[in-house]
Amino acid sequence: DVKVTQSSRYLVKRTGEKVFLECVQDMDHENMFWYRQDPGLGLRLIYFSYDVKMKEKGDIPEGYSVSREKKERFSLILESASTNQTSMYLCASSQTSGGAGTQYFGPGTRLTVL
């Protein structure tokens, strides 16, 4: 079974702090994604990566950055957390050869910024 793990289930940070969210997948997938999930808005793509050291902006990248130094690990960074970044953050991975592939999601990290 594909397993995507996220470093924390719950996280509470203060405004202005630097926040790291870590994601690890164990299936040697090439693609990794970070989403945020908010009620009534569904899942919105923040950043994604098709390969090590490669990243592309999603639909809402402002205020976020990412790092992918190893194939299995994809990190989301909030440089200076703000209250409007309070949300559920979901990581996903997929294997695809040109077309759409099933995305496998982690359990999510619920981040609260005070």
Add this chain to the structure above:
Amino acid sequence: QQQVKQSPQSLIVQKGGISIINCAYENTAFDYFPWYQQFPGKGPALLIAIRPDVSEKKEGRFTISFNKSAKQFSLHIMDSQPGDSATYFCAASKSGKLIFGQGTTLQVKP
């Protein structure tokens, strides 16, 4: 700009009934339309998916109906069970990226 619009936002169905969730998309370049199911405390998981060259796909009690000309697709859950209570997301894919709908919270009453 919401490229995939999903309705209703919430749905209550009696056990044994049919649950229907609808989605509409705008971009004709989308080439893959999955539905994801999410239980509380879990990440979404793929439930069923369809490509635009077919009008219907059925897997057990779950059916996707696809209307390419209307740019609409829907999920039908037959004989709905309390265990189907979850949040459902439709999505549309272009170049491996998914655009999700807003989600529908389904409650199946015993």
